[in-house]
Each structure stands twice: as structure tokens, then as C-alpha cells.
Amino acid sequence: MPLPQRIAAIPDFFPKDLKDAAPGHRFNLYLEHWQGANGNTFEPYKKSRPQGKDERAIFDRECAGVLKDLCPFSPSSVNVLKGIRDRQLALIKHYGSNGYRLPTTSTAPFATGLGNEHPIENGFAFLTPYGLPYLAGSGVKGIVRRTMQELADDGEEGFTADAIDALFGPEEVNQPEDAKRGALDFWDVFPSPASGKLAVEIMTPHYGKYYQGDEAPHDSGAPVPVSFLAVPAKSQFDFHVVCHPSRLPEALVNQWRSLLDRAFHHAFEWVGFGAKTSVGYGAMVAASVQSVAGTSAAAPTATVAPTAPVENWPAARLKFNRGNNTLTAEANGKSANAYAPNGEALLQSLPVSLQNKIRQNQCFEKFEVQVASNVLIAIKS
Numbered sequence: 491m492p493l494p495q496r497i498a499a500i501p502d503f504f505p506k507d508l509k510d511a512a513p514g515h516r517f518n519l520y521l522e523h524w525q526g527a528n529g530n531t532f533e534p535y536k537k538s539r540p541q542g543k544d545e546r547a548i549f550d551r552e553c554a555g556v557l558k559d560l561c562p563f564s565p566s567s568v569n570v571l572k573g574i575r576d577r578q579l580a581l582i583k584h585y586g587s588n589g590y591r592l593p594t595t596s597t598a599p600f601a602t603g604l605g606n607e608h609p610i611e612n613g614f615a616f617l618t619p620y621g622l623p624y625l626a627g628s629g630v631k632g633i634v635r636r637t638m639q640e641l642a643d644d645g646e647e648g649f650t651a652d653a654i655d656a657l658f659g660p661e662e663v664n665q666p667e668d669a670k671r672g673a674l675d676f677w678d679v680f681p682s683p684a685s686g687k688l689a690v691e692i693m694t695p696h697y698g699k700y701y702q703g704d705e706a707p708h709d710s711g712a713p714v715p716v717s718f719l720a721v722p723a724k725s726q727f728d729f730h731v732v733c734h735p736s737r738l739p740e741a742l743v744n745q746w747r748s749l750l751d752r753a754f755h756h757a758f759e760w761v762g763f764g765a766k767t768s769v770g771y772g773a774m775v776a777a778s779v780q781s782v783a784g785t786s787a788a789a790p791t792a793t794v795a796p797t798a799p800v801e802n803w804p805a806a807r808l809k810f811n812r813g814n815n816t817l818t819a820e821a822n823g824k825s826a827n828a829y830a831p832n833g834e835a836l837l838q839s840l841p842v843s844l845q846n847k848i849r850q851n852q853c854f855e856k857f858e859v860q861v862a863s864n865v866l867i868a869i870k871s
Contacts, residue, residue: 500519500520504520508520509564510564510565510566511564511621512563512564512566512567512570512616512620512621512622513560513561513562513563513567513616513621513622513623513688513719514614514616514617514618514620514621514622514623515616515621516560516621517560517608517614517719518608518616518621521556521560521609522556557690557717557718557719558690560688561687561688561689561690561719562686562687563683563686563687567620567621567622568686570620570622571620571622571680571682574620574622574680575680575682575728578677578680578728578730579591579728582730582732585732588732588733588734588735589730589731589732589733590729590730590731590732590733590747590750591728591729591730592728592729592730592731592751592754592776593726593727593728593729593776594726594727594728594729594758594774594775594776595724595725595726595727595774595775596681596721596722596723596724596725596727596772596773597723597724597773597774597775598723598762598770598772598773599689599691599720599721599722599723599771600625600681600720600721600725600763600764600771600772601614601691601718601719601720601721601764601765601766601771601772602614602615602625602629602763602764602765603615603616603765604718604765605765610717611716612716612717612718612719614718614719617678617680622680623680623681623683623688623721624678624679624680624681625678625679625681625727625763625764626678627675627676627677627678627679628676629763629764630676630677630679630729630763631658631674631676633757633761633763634676634750634753634754634757635654635657635658635661636761637753637754637756637757637760637761638653638654638657638658638749638753639654640756640760640761641752641753641756642654647825648745648748648749648752649749652739653742653745653749655672656673656737656738656739656742657673657674657738657746657749658674659671659672670737671737672737673733673734673735673737673738673742673746674731674732674733674746674750675731675732675733675734676729676730676731677729677730677731679727679729679730680728681721681725681726681727682725682726682727683722683725684722684723684724684725684726685722687722688720688721688722689719689720689721689722690717690718690719690720691717691718691719691720692715692716692717692718693715693716693718693766694713694715694716695713695716696709696711696713697711699711720771729754731750733746733747744799744863745863745864747863748863748864748865751827751829751864751865752827752864755776755816755827755829758773758774758775758776759773776829799862800860800861800862800867801860801861802858802859802860802861802870803819803821803822803824803826803858803859803860803861804856804858805821805856805857805858806819806820806821806856806857806858806859807819807820807821807853807854807855807856807857808837808848808853808857808859808869809848809851810833810837810848810849810851811833812849815829815831815833815834816828816829817832817833817834817836817848817866818866819857819859819861819866821859824864825864826859826861826864826865826866827864827865827866828865828867832866833866836866836868836869837849839869840869857870858870
């Protein structure tokens with residue numbers, strides 16, 4: 491197989507040094523790509539690697555190396571990303587108690603926009619004109635709504651069709667007068683990649699010819715590894731939501747925040763954000779629930795809306811989910827949760843002997859706790 495030759499997809503008069511360009515610009519506008527000796531652009535990417543050791547090394551450098559080269563964020567991209575994230579933080583403070591901020595860390599790679607058109611047939615979502623990866627607020631809204639519908643189907647308290655329509659707007663509108671806007675506005679999410687760069691992931695379709703309609707599936711094919719871009723695990727994501735209480739029924743004015751907390755945490759663990767969620771991509775864990783000023787409460791107290799009324803439950807049983815480090819208090823048929831890391835922090839405020847029993851769900855003692863909007867915020871005794 492003829493080895494490819496890397497070429498730049500830019501005019502000759504354009505500067506050739508693109509090291510300070512954003513990853514999205516290098517991927518979509520100025521991509522360095524490869525072509526065979528006979529000028530078949532991108533064709534080598536879609537064929538098997540050469541067998542010779544030296545030829546494979548050259549092929550990997552020229553083909554797979556193209557994506558790896560554009561992964562690092564340039565200094566200007568780092569500054570632009572920081573400016574966007576800082577502006578979002580400053581703006582969410584403006585909304586006071588109606589603002590909601592949830593910082594998270596990804597526990598798996600995050601991919602989005604793979605279906606976007608691109609010569610290598612695996613796109614990625616970069617926001618123009620910044621050239622930075624992002625998750626559209628409309629996508630966040632769709633995932634959270636679907637999550638709430640799943641929780642409603644499971645019979646979770648508070649998740650009803652009327653509540654979901656009030657928060658997001660009706661899904662079906664039969665009459666023009668029935669159309670109305672939901673109370674929640676979801677902002678775009680701009681991830682801060684771990685180590686300051688994107689990652690190159692690999693997918694390996696084993697039945698390519700079957701998918702193309704050429705033959706029946708079988709185990710003797712020659713799968714071709716396909717590279718695509720992703721935001722690596724351990725990257726930082728900040729979710730921002732603004733609520734307009736005037737669009738809510740009175741019953742939801744003090745409940746929307748707790749419903750949003752529960753939906754986000756369920757989505758992080760069971761649904762995922764972006765593409766390829768069925769194989770584990772897009773999973774996250776919340777750093778802490780934040781509101782208004784965007785600051786976490788000191789452990790062992792969880793952060794809740796400053797206007798939320800605090801309830802004292804004098805005799806609650808504590809349960810601990812070791813899978814997601816969630817501490818739950820149950821009393822009189824009601825429950826309240828403290829998600830990671832607040833659940834772990836609250837648990838560590840107890841004597842070690844009680845901690846061990848609760849971790850094993852073998853503690854039958856009753857505890858006095860404080861709860862606000864279905865969030866466990868303190869253990870009194």
C-alpha cells in the first residue's frame with residue numbers, strides 16, 4: 491500500500507504555523523490531512539494499516555498523528571476558555587436564588603457531534619467562532635427532561651407530567667394557545683479538558699461490510715480501527731440553569747431546585763451526556779450542588795438554596811449507597827439525599843463505629859437531621 495503524504499488544507503498564501511489556532515479551527519477549517527500517492531484524499535484513513543514495522547510507524551505518524559497534533563489547547567484557546575467560564579460564573583450570580591450551578595467532573599471520556607459532517611466521517615461539536623468544544627444547552631435540556639420522565643415512570647416522588655411541563659414547556663402542543671415556555675433556561679456547557687488537551691479515542695466496527703449492505707455478518711472480517719476526538723475523563727464541566735419562578739405553579743416554586751438536583755445526579759450515573767453513552771461515555775459525578783454565588787458549603791453541610799425552609803427530622807434512619815457515595819435519610823415515608831462529596835462528609839462527622847454500620851446498611855439507630863428541599867444538610871446527633 492502506498493504510504494500517505496500529509497498536506498495542509500489551506501491556501502498557499504495562508505500562514506503555515508497554526509500552533510496558536512483553536513482545536514476546532516484546526517479540525518474544521520485548517521485540517522492537515524493525508525492522501526495517497528495517486529491523490530485519493532482521505533482514502534488511506536479508511537484502509538488497513540501497512541504490515542511492515544517501519545511503514546506502520548510512518549502511517550501512524552502521518553494519519554493518526556493528525557488528530558493528536560490538534561488536541562492540545564493553545565495559550566490563546568486557554569485564555570478564551572477561561573474567559574467564557576468566568577463570564578458564566580459572574581452572570582449566574584446575577585440571578586441570585588434563581589440561578590443554579592452544578593460543577594462536575596467527568597468519570598469517562600465525553601464525545602459530542604460525532605455525526606457532524608467531516609471528511610474523516612467522525613465530526614465533533616466545536617462552537618464557532620471560538621473553536622472550543624461545547625455541549626449545547628438544548629442538549630442538556632433534552633437529557634434532563636428525558637431523565638425526569640424516566641424518574642416519573644419509576645414513581646419517584648415529585649416527578650409528574652404537569653411538573654415536567656411546567657419546568658420545560660409542553661412536549662406536544664395541539665392548540666396554539668397551549669404553547670408556553672418552560673421555567674428553566676439551560677446554558678451551553680464549556681468543558682475544561684484534563685491536562686489542557688483533547689484525547690483521541692478508537693472505535694473498531696467489526697462488521698463494516700455488513701453495515702454497508704455488502705455481505706452477512708461473520709467473525710472472519712478485518713476490522714479497521716477508526717479514530718475520533720473526545721474530551722478526556724477527569725475534565726471539568728459546569729452546568730448552569732436559570733429558573734423563572736413566575737412561570738411555575740406555587741407548588742413548584744420551592745421544589746424546582748431539588749427536582750433538578752435529583753435529575754442531574756440520575757443523569758450523571760445512568761444516562762450520560764453527549765454521544766456513545768450506551769458504552770459508558772459522558773458519565774460524570776457532581777463536585778457539589780452550588781447556587782447563587784457558586785460557592786460550596788463547608789463540610790459537613792450540603793449546599794442548598796438560601797431561601798429553602800429547613801426542616802428538623804427528629805428520628806431518621808440513615809442509609810449509604812457505596813456505588814455513588816450518596817447518604818439518604820428516611821423518616822415518616824419521606825427521604826432526603828446528600829450526594830457526593832457531601833454524603834461522605836456528613837457520614838464522617840459520626841463516630842467510626844456508626845460509620846461502618848451505616849456503610850453496610852446495618853445501622854438501625856435513629857438520628858436527628860436537618861433537611862431543606864429534600865436535601866440532607868446536617869446530622870444533629
